[in-house]
Amino acid sequence: SAVISQKPSRDICQRGTSLTIQCQVDSQVTMMFWYRQQPGQSLTLIATANQGSEATYESGFVIDKFPISRPNLTFSTLTVSNMSPEDSSIYLCSVVKLRGISYEQYFGPGTRLTVT
């Protein structure tokens, strides 16, 4: 398994400011992802955090808005920049651990962001 912690667990931020969310895993993992869950909706993948290189963003998400760092195999950050109320969501860090030819995906507890 993988134990994932996220900081902060929740925050209330003002419009126009930025927030950096940290994700720490208790072991080295192959892949790390950042997801967003807006109220009443299912999970949406924001990007894949690549160790040592730029993150890979999904359609609709850009680096200027959601800069991501992954300096090593156990840690990543997601920044939500120039926030607006539409960015109010739960942001989830997720990791994949390979199990032979299979894999398992785990999720952090999430960061609940409210933008006022």
Place this chain on the structure above:
Amino acid sequence: SQELEQSPQSLIVQEGKNLTINCTSSKTLYGLYWYKQKYGEGLIFLMMLQKGGEEKSHEKITAKLDEKKQQSSLHITASQPSHAGIYLCGAGLMDSNYQLIWGAGTKLIIKP
């Protein structure tokens, strides 16, 4: 439209009754995951199915993946208040890079 169709969207069940949630795709799935989410919390991993025809059980929850690996069902027997929450199915696609697609979730309410 969703690549992974999950049904029903919501479900209200009398405590003690059985229930089933379905997850269907038009594509062959590589790894079908069931998660449970309680309000304001992260996702809790329930089960992963990989082989066609596979079935797994944990306590009162049973999940199955059909032979064609395009449909999965999650069955709860003798439901309890602790089963309440949102159930999400996620699956990998054969051509994906370990990324999952997701159903929209099923909100389960247990009536006492």
